[in-house]
Amino acid sequence: MNLLIIRLIIFAVLFFAGLKLYRMYREWKLDREELLESDDTRQEGGQMVRCSWCKVHVPESDALRDQGEWFCSTAHLDRYLQEQQEQKPDEKE
Numbered sequence: 001m002n003l004l005i006i007r008l009i010i011f012a013v014l015f016f017a018g019l020k021l022y023r024m025y026r027e028w029k030l031d032r033e034e035l036l037e038s039d040d041t042r043q044e045g046g047q048m049v050r051c052s053w054c055k056v057h058v059p060e061s062d063a064l065r066d067q068g069e070w071f072c073s074t075a076h077l078d079r080y081l082q083e084q085q086e087q088k089p090d091e092k093e
Contacts, residue, residue, distance in 0.1 A: 053080045
């Protein structure tokens with residue numbers, strides 16, 4: 001009879017230890033998935049860059065780049081280039 005109780009206690013301890021390990025594994029796996037999802041969302045939008053014309057921040061994937069400067073739209077790119085051309089003749093005088 002005593003042997004049966006000892007076996008039952010050992011079984012219960014092993015069962016609860018296994019259950020605890022399973023819960024720790026499941027929590028670790030969920031944390032890892034959340035981390036990977038947050039990395040994916042960060043990569044979707046990309047780095048934020050500032051438009052050289054209006055100073056508004058836009059995601060790098062949506063921005064335009066010309067001559068090392070970032071722009072939020074082609075209109076602002078054209079305005080910036082036009083302004084640069086207008087300033088160059090003034091510098092020569």
